[in-house]
Amino acid sequence: MIRKLKELFKEEQSCQRIEMPIDKKMLVEDLDLWYGKTKALKNINIELEENKVTAIIGPSGCGKSTLLRCLNRMNDTIPSVRVEGKVWLDGYNIYDEVTDCVDIRRKVGMVFQKPNPFPFSIENNIYYGCQVNGIDVDKGGVVERSLKQAALWDEVKDRLDENALSLSGGQQQRLCIARALAIEPDVILMDEPCSALDPIATAKIEDLIDELKEYYTVIIVTHNMQQAARVSDYTAYMYLGELIEFGETTQIFENPQEENTERYITGRFG
Amino acid sequence: MSLRKLISIWLFVVSVVIAGMGFWAIATQAQIGYWTMAGSLLIISLTCYASGIHHYVTKKNRKSFLMLFYGSVVLTVAALSIYIPSVVDLRPWEIFARIPDHFFFSMFMVVIGVLSSYLSFRPFYDYKKEGAQYGAYYLLHISIFFTLLPLFIIIFNIITRGMGGITWEFLTEDIVRMGEDGGVYPAILGTLAMISLTAVIVLPLGVGTAIYLAEYARKGLAVRVIRTAVNILQGTPSIVHGLFGYAFFVLIVFNGQKSLLAGALTLAVLTLPIVTRSAEEALNAVPGDLRDASLALGATKWQTIKKVVLPPSLPGVLTGTVLGLGRAAGETAPIMFTAVYFSGAGTPSSLFRPIQALPYHLLSLYRLVGYRDVEGQAWATALLLLIIVLGINITAIMVREKYRQRF
Numbered sequence: 067m068i069r070k071l072k073e074l075f076k077e078e079q080s081c082q083r084i085e086m087p088i089d090k091k092m093l094v095e096d097l098d099l100w101y102g103k104t105k106a107l108k109n110i111n112i113e114l115e116e117n118k119v120t121a122i123i124g125p126s127g128c129g130k131s132t133l134l135r136c137l138n139r140m141n142d143t144i145p146s147v148r149v150e151g152k153v154w155l156d157g158y159n160i161y162d163e164v165t166d167c168v169d170i171r172r173k174v175g176m177v178f179q180k181p182n183p184f185p186f187s188i189e190n191n192i193y194y195g196c197q198v199n200g201i202d203v204d205k206g207g208v209v210e211r212s213l214k215q216a217a218l219w220d221e222v223k224d225r226l227d228e229n230a231l232s233l234s235g236g237q238q239q240r241l242c243i244a245r246a247l248a249i250e251p252d253v254i255l256m257d258e259p260c261s262a263l264d265p266i267a268t269a270k271i272e273d274l275i276d277e278l279k280e281y282y283t284v285i286i287v288t289h290n291m292q293q294a295a296r297v298s299d300y301t302a303y304m305y306l307g308e309l310i311e312f313g314e315t316t317q318i319f320e321n322p323q324e325e326n327t328e329r330y331i332t333g334r335f336g
Numbered sequence: 337m338s339l340r341k342l343i344s345i346w347l348f349v350v351s352v353v354i355a356g357m358g359f360w361a362i363a364t365q366a367q368i369g370y371w372t373m374a375g376s377l378l379i380i381s382l383t384c385y386a387s388g389i390h391h392y393v394t395k396k397n398r399k400s401f402l403m404l405f406y407g408s409v410v411l412t413v414a415a416l417s418i419y420i421p422s423v424v425d426l427r428p429w430e431i432f433a434r435i436p437d438h439f440f441f442s443m444f445m446v447v448i449g450v451l452s453s454y455l456s457f458r459p460f461y462d463y464k465k466e467g468a469q470y471g472a473y474y475l476l477h478i479s480i481f482f483t484l485l486p487l488f489i490i491i492f493n494i495i496t497r498g499m500g501g502i503t504w505e506f507l508t509e510d511i512v513r514m515g516e517d518g519g520v521y522p523a524i525l526g527t528l529a530m531i532s533l534t535a536v537i538v539l540p541l542g543v544g545t546a547i548y549l550a551e552y553a554r555k556g557l558a559v560r561v562i563r564t565a566v567n568i569l570q571g572t573p574s575i576v577h578g579l580f581g582y583a584f585f586v587l588i589v590f591n592g593q594k595s596l597l598a599g600a601l602t603l604a605v606l607t608l609p610i611v612t613r614s615a616e617e618a619l620n621a622v623p624g625d626l627r628d629a630s631l632a633l634g635a636t637k638w639q640t641i642k643k644v645v646l647p648p649s650l651p652g653v654l655t656g657t658v659l660g661l662g663r664a665a666g667e668t669a670p671i672m673f674t675a676v677y678f679s680g681a682g683t684p685s686s687l688f689r690p691i692q693a694l695p696y697h698l699l700s701l702y703r704l705v706g707y708r709d710v711e712g713q714a715w716a717t718a719l720l721l722l723i724i725v726l727g728i729n730i731t732a733i734m735v736r737e738k739y740r741q742r743f
């Protein structure tokens with residue numbers, strides 16, 4: 067009852083809106099984040115281009131994963147986290163009081179560092195997102211479309227009812243990508259998706275990312291600079307919680323403006 | 337086979353035999369005389385000397401002095417035990433016991449026998465580390481044997497004495513002449529009804545508490561208080577649960593009337609900590625990755641729990657519950673004030689009427705032993721109770737093994 071009243075009250079506060087710059091999917095504005103008392107992100111500002119791949123690079127512990135998890139509010143699951151600032155998605159602030167995390171995560175999918183399929187059958191893994199979001203679709207159709215998009219269909223089409231844990235690591239990770247694609251998000255976040263995989267599986271996923279950007283906005287965290295150079299259109303370089311430099315990948319790798327970036331890219335530290 | 341190996345095997349066999357004799361003497365309270373004990377230890381110590389000397393002569397292995405030293409220790413123990421008085425009186429130390437000398441002699445035989453059989457591996461493997469390792473494994477096996485021994489003795493005892501009493505009549509009839517005749521049919525049904533009802537009550541409560549603790553509660557003061565309370569509940573003697581059940585359920589809730597429901601509620605309080613804990617462990621065993629994966633797909637927290645966390649932890653939850661029920665099935669104290677009559681209650685017919693139950697039946701028969709001819713019936717009841725409790729536990733373990741989830 068009280069909650070209902072509160073919701074009604076909230077609806078009345080008009081949701082913050084802005085006009086998005088052309089071709090931009092997400093804007094991060096003055097974002098600060100604390101884990102308890104330690105500040106992990108310091109005044110981040112970044113503009114993420116639609117239907118492009120943006121890579122986030124930097125030495126480990128610099129806050130890449132933390133920033134990525136801010137983009138679909140996964141940090142809300144950690145009790146000690148406090149966030150200040152704004153993240154705009156299609157003109158809406160996802161940290162607005164009236165926005166629901168569940169809606170955000172439907173629009174912004176995520177693939178984790180370690181493959182984490184559910185211990186269900188392959189098709190139920192894919193269908194899970196539609197089920198929990200009440201998306202009324204043909205199960206077989208969704209499974210086939212997502213697996214094809216994730217370049218896994220040919221390998222598993224005869225064993226859709228097998229447990230997903232029976233797949234190899236690389237297949238599991240592509241299944242996780244397919245699972246994220248099944249609910250047709252706008253943005254896909256990937257946190258070092260290849261770090262647990264062998265080179266062949268890595269190459270497959272890199273090819274996949276290249277294809278995905280036709281339909282999705284992809285943001286990928288990687289500690290592998292060659293990978294960033296290969297797959298991304300834009301690159302953000304972070305250091306100790308700050309965004310040091312952001313620009314087109316070719317510019318960052320060939321002509322970095324900051325000395326810190328240059329040192330990292332030429333491998334002189336980190 | 338070399339002489340070295342022969343000596344080692346001889347030492348092993350002799351020590352095992354002597355330890356066995358000592359053990360047998362303790363178990364049967366047979367009186368081991370001084371000379372039997374001293375003779376046995378003398379054989380051991382001479383074998384140790386032989387082994388040590390042979391080694392030193394053939395291999396010049398200084399480690400073989402270990403055997404000479406050990407042989408001397410055994411010899412000294414044997415020699416000095418002549419000074420053990422025939423009865424050691426502990427009363428001056430306010431311990432009201434008197435230990436006869438043959439008890440010490442048997443103890444020496446057991447201890448020195450086990451030690452020597454352990455040491456016999458070392459000369460066999462030429463004093464290498466391998467010998468020590470085999471000896472250690474051997475000691476581990478011995479200790480496992482001693483741990484399991486009482487269990488087997490109890491089970492064997494109950495089976496041999498109870499078998500004869502389990503007849504068709506015993507299983508299908510009510511008590512006749514204070515348990516001298518007839519059987520335990522109402523008590524079997526009563527026990528089964530009671531634990532089923534307990535399960536129905538405790539499962540939602542325990543799983544609910546566990547879900548709250550594992551998934552919702554912030555890991556702070558509140559959780560620690562709840563968990564401590566649960567632990568205290570688990571450590572509480574069952575008689576206290578019984579008195580609580582009487583004071584609260586019987587006197588206040590049910591107007592002074594013992595009943596099936598009051599007993600089941602009391603047993604539910606007793607088993608709640610076991611169920612909560614095992615359920616919490618099962619929930620915590622589900623990796624956090626899976627929760628994140630589900631949330632990242634736009635699932636709500638409750639959907640995540642329902643569809644991702646709960647299914648793989650269900651076998652663990654059920655195993656814990658069934659183990660808890662196994663304990664509840666055998667408890668007497670919690671039900672004696674709250675639910676059961678020795679006779680006259682009949683088969684369970686209503687939640688609000690008292691019942692008969694196997695553990696209480698057993699207790700009542702035990703009280704009658706000496707006045708009435710009920711011993712056979714008591715053993716049979718014990719066997720039946722054992723079968724039920726073991727059956728429940730084995731079911732639990734089988735369920736767990738079958739559905740165990742690997743991530």
Ligand SMILES: Nc1ncnc2c1ncn2[C@@H]1O[C@H](COP(=O)(O)OP(=O)(O)O)[C@@H](O)[C@H]1O
Nearest residue numbers: 101106124125126127128129130131132133144
């Ligand atoms: N759950 C957490 N609780 C507290 N501190 C954290 C947590 N996760 C990360 N941090 C800290 O935040 C900083 C950034 O971490 P992270 O974003 O994981 O770095 P990266 O992904 O770049 O390696 C690190 O210093 C790390 O110790």
Ligand SMILES: [Mg+2]
Nearest residue numbers: 130131132257
């Ligand atoms: Mg990281």
